[in-house]
Amino acid sequence: MAKIEDHAPAVSRPETRKRHRWVLFVGFVCALVACANPINWKTYERYRDQGREAASRGDWGTAEKAYYRAAMNVQMGYLGPDAETESLYNLGRAKRMVGKFEESEDFLKRALAIDEKRSAPDAYFLTTATLAELAATYFQTNKYQEGIPVLLRLEPIALKYKQGYTEQGRRFIKQLYENYASVLAKLDKGQEAERFRKVADSF
Numbered sequence: 001m002a003k004i005e006d007h008a009p010a011v012s013r014p015e016t017r018k019r020h021r022w023v024l025f026v027g028f029v030c031a032l033v034a035c036a037n038p039i040n041w042k043t044y045e046r047y048r049d050q051g052r053e054a055a056s057r058g059d060w061g062t063a064e065k066a067y068y069r070a071a072m073n074v075q076m077g078y079l080g081p082d083a084e085t086e087s088l089y090n091l092g093r094a095k096r097m098v099g100k101f102e103e104s105e106d107f108l109k110r111a112l113a114i115d116e117k118r119s120a121p122d123a124y125f126l127t128t129a130t131l132a133e134l135a136a137t138y139f140q141t142n143k144y145q146e147g148i149p150v151l152l153r154l155e156p157i158a159l160k161y162k163q164g165y166t167e168q169g170r171r172f173i174k175q176l177y178e179n180y181a182s183v184l185a186k187l188d189k190g191q192e193a194e195r196f197r198k199v200a201d202s203f
Contacts, residue, residue: 040077044070044087051090055097064094085114089130096133101141108134125164128157128173135176144183148192151180155199162203174203 051066071087073079092107111130131154138147158165158173165173177200184193 037077037079040073040079041083044073044077044079044083047073048087048090051094055094060094060097064091064098064100067091067094081114081118085111085118085126085130088114089126089133092130092137093133096137096140101137104137105134108137124157124161128154128161128165129169131157132173132176135180136172139176139179139183144180144187147180148184151177151196151199159199159202170203174200177203 047066047070051063051070054060054063054066067087067090071091074083074087088107088111092104092111095101095104095107108130112127112134115127115130131150135147135150135154138144138150154173162170162173177196181193181196181200184190184196
């Protein structure tokens with residue numbers, strides 16, 4: 001009579017060693033992923049700050065490159081929706097400033113899509129900034145019909161939180177509404193134009 005052990009699949013020493021190596025490999029990968037986050041955070045912040053410095057001196061070509069690298073580190077490090085929204089906004093803004101409007105529109109829309117799902121305390125600020133940048137992108141490409149709904153969406157948020165914006169931010173929003181009001185007046189849309197002028201006047 002055959003022993004019970006004879007019917008069990010045999011496991012040779014090489015197969016056992018392969019399993020051990022696989023376990024060690026998986027553990028190494030997990031450890032590597034765990035370490036990637038803080039590394040990517042530091043790299044992201046470094047490139048983000050470089051982008052801000054370049055933007056502050058009007059060097060948007062350098063800012064675009066830095067913001068691109070920052071956004072890549074957010075993706076590689078899975079840094080979460082807050083960092084992803086910020087990085088996409090920064091990159092979208094830089095793209096607009098260097099005249100790459102299609103890319104700007106794409107990045108800003110992606111930022112908005114993520115922002116809509118966020119509940120962070122500062123979400124309103126980035127939402128306002130992103131909507132304003134998107135409206136500006138549409139204005140510069142004469143896509144007024146696309147920009148008008150964006151400004152209508154921006155209006156209640158901007159009015160509610162306007163005291164929290166910088167002077168530069170308030171001027172930017174004011175100019176946006178004034179520019180669109182002028183366009184609407186030329187299109188014989190007096191009611192909509194007057195509405196946008198009132199929003200501009202509040203800033």
